[in-house]
Amino acid sequence: MIVYIDDEPVLCRIFTRILTAAGIRVRAFTNPAEALAFVADNATAAIVCDYRMPEMTGLQVLGHLDRELPFYLVSGDIGIADEVAADPRVTGVLTKPFRAERLLELLAPYRA
Amino acid sequence: MLGPMPDSRSSGAPPGLRSFVENVAFPCAALDATLHVVAHNERWVQAYHLDGSVIGRHHFDVFPELPQRWRDALDDAMAGTARASDRDTFYRADGRVQHIRWSLTPWMDDAGVVQGVVITSEDITDTLENERRLEESEGLIQAFFENSPIGLNLCRTSGLWLRSNAAFLDIIGYSAEEADGGLTYWDLTPRRYDEQEAEQLRQLDETGRYGPYEKEFVRKDGSLVPVRLNGFLVERDGERFIWSLIEDITTQRALEAEVEQQRLRALQASKLATLGEMAAGFAHEVNNPLAIIDAYAYTLDNAVQRGDLSEVGEAADAIREAVHRAATIITGLRRLSRNEPGPATRAEDVAAITSDALDLCSARLRNHGVRLDVDVRSAGRARVHAVELSQVVLNLVNNAFDAVRERPAREVKVETWDSEGAVCIAVEDTGGPLPEDVRERLFEPFFTTKRVGEGTGLGLCISRSILEAVGGTLELDARSSRTRFVVTLPVAA
Structure with missing residues (x-):
């Protein structure tokens, strides 16, 4: 199960559809706290998380994880990518806007 | 030596001498050989503060305080030697100190025998004091000039x-x-x-x-x-x-130039910082719609390949919605730039525009259980563009609505009133006071506390620029315990 976190509901909806169609099981959350609660109780293969959200940043989400998981950071900001890419806990960085194919490629290893 | 010789007093002074003594322009007296006064002028009486004429009196009787050196000088004069001093000090019996310029001149008969002494003396105390004062003050002024x-x-x-x-x-x-x-x-x-x-x-x-x-x-x-x-x-x-x-003013000029340089550097730095923040916010706001467009375009492509067109309509709608969102942000940015002229303004009834704007959103508030309290009591007109002002009011009311809609106390209050030379609108909510860090950044472009898609972070910024363009202001009321924004517009002439 992939957990997708983004405060943009439209992106949550469309990526859920695209990933599911590609055979990747996904749960999307617009609220990071809810996502963390879900991860704590459910087997999670990887997390894809937006960087800038009103409640907390992607890195704060990473800090709240109770275990080590593949963590992909998505950012629409300028200049965030280099900074967070240096964090060893971040598996990969996706810069918005990215091609849907790129996300599929990245998450291909987690196909059920 | 010389003692009183009453018989010589009657001899008096020769008329020529008397005339000289009485008319000379400074204090003067003539003594006979026995040192009795035989002639003096009025100036003599005045200069030594005497009680009238002293003719016939012995000189030492008139001036008992006469110092020995002057008594000796009189002896010299009587012996035929003239004596004089340009400046001498006379300590008077009454405690007075006088500075005196004096001369003792023997007067003789035709045979060359000394008959007495002519005394001239001038009290130069005041003259000396004036000179000293003048010198002192000149010295001070000179020192000032030089230093x-x-x-x-x-x-x-x-x-x-x-x-x-x-x-x-x-x-x-x-x-x-x-x-x-x-x-x-x-x-x-x-x-x-x-x-x-x-x-x-x-x-x-x-x-x-x-x-x-x-x-x-x-x-x-x-x-x-x-x-x-x-x-x-x-x-x-x-x-x-x-x-x-x-x-x-070389140093001052250099200092001013330095201060100006620093000001320009600080301004430049703050411009760059603002630009950086704006760019980051702008990128975030625009990149989300772009990501949405790409994702839906991908699904469109897939749908076409599969020959399943059931999702095409939704995808097209989503793409157009995303384009619209991005366009809104760009439009907002354009309005912020000064080059964009605002629409024409007219003197408008602020109360009426506010009421009309509230009509547009009151239903939405009611549906979400938010109480709208309206107190519109202004009569003033302000020079505005009606649509723009209602946009400002709607923006403030929508912000207030967003702040309270998930809270237990859901109330938004809108007031208008006339103030001195101004028409004011206040929009207040029960969302509690804003944290300090939010207050500071409230009017920055792209600063938002709302979730993605709910706020562009441009509302307050654009509202303020709309109001400032017509000479008005938009401020957060710092004294209110609630979140209260106040619009002030100058009354139209």
Whole structure:
């Protein structure tokens, strides 16, 4: 199960559809706290998380994880990518806007 | 030695001597050989504060306090030797101290025998005191002139310099001999100041004063020195002179330039910082719609390949919605830029526009259980564009709505009232006071506390720029315990 976190509901909806169609099981959350609660109780293969959200940043989400998981950071900001890419806990960085194919490629290893 | 000889008193003084003594222009007395007074003038009585005539009295009886040295001098005069002093001190019996200029001259008969002494004396106490005071005050003024850190210069109205102090010489780099030996004001003034100088001279002529104004002098070494000048006219014996006060403002200029440099650097830095923040916010706001467009385009592509067109409509809608969102942000940005002229304004009824705007959103508030409290009691008109002002009101009410809609106390209050020369609108919510870090950034473009897609972070920023364009303001009411925004518009003339 992939957990997708983004405060943009439209992106949550469309990526859920695209990933599911590609055979990747996904749960999307617009609220990071809810996502963390879900991860704590459910087997999670990887997390894809937006960087800038009103409640907390992607890195704060990473800090709240109770275990080590593949963590992909998505950012629409300028200049965030280099900074967070240096964090060893971040598996990969996706810069918005990215091609849907790129996300599929990245998450291909987690196909059920 | 010489004692009282009453018989000689009657001999008196010869008429010529008496006439001289009585008419001479300073205090004078004549004594006979026995030191009895045979003649004196009125000035003598006044100078020594005597009680009227002392004719016939012994000199030592008149002045019992006469010091020994003067008694000795009288002896010398009686022996035929004239004595005099330009300045002597006379300690009077009444405690008075007088400074005296005196002379003792023997007077003789035709045979050359000494018959007595003519005493002239002047009380120069006051003269001396005046001289001392004058000297003292001159000394002080001279010391001021020489030591003044401000350049001082006296010149004729022709500009010919007469006196320059050390500070002024230091500024222009000439010696006192050079400066006050034929140099004129005009020798050191660059031609480009001619017009300014003419104006200062006109001012001097009309008011007796000139300056303060700033110019440059050409120093002896050819370099220019910036100075601040002011001065005034003085008149002596029908001739007019100009006193000038001259300050070297080189250091001040350098300091001002430095401060200006720092200000520009700080401004540049803050511009860059704002630009950076704006760019980051802008990127975030625009990149989300772009990501949405790409994702839906991908699904469109897939749908077409599969021949399943059931999702095409939704995808097209989502793409258009995303384009619209991005466009809204761009439009907002354009409005923020000063180059975009605002729409034409008219004197409008602020209360009416506010009420109309509230009609548009009251249903939405009611549906979410938010109480809308309206107190519209202004009568004033303000020069605005009606649509823009209602946009501002709607923006404030929507912000208030977003702040309270998930809270237990859901109330939004809108007021309008007339203030002195202004029409005001306040929008207040029960969302509690804003945290300090939010207050500080409230009006920054792209700053938002709302979730993605719910706020562009431009609302307050655009509202403020709309209001400022018509001479109004938009402020957070810092005194309110609630979140309260106040719009102030100048009353239309």
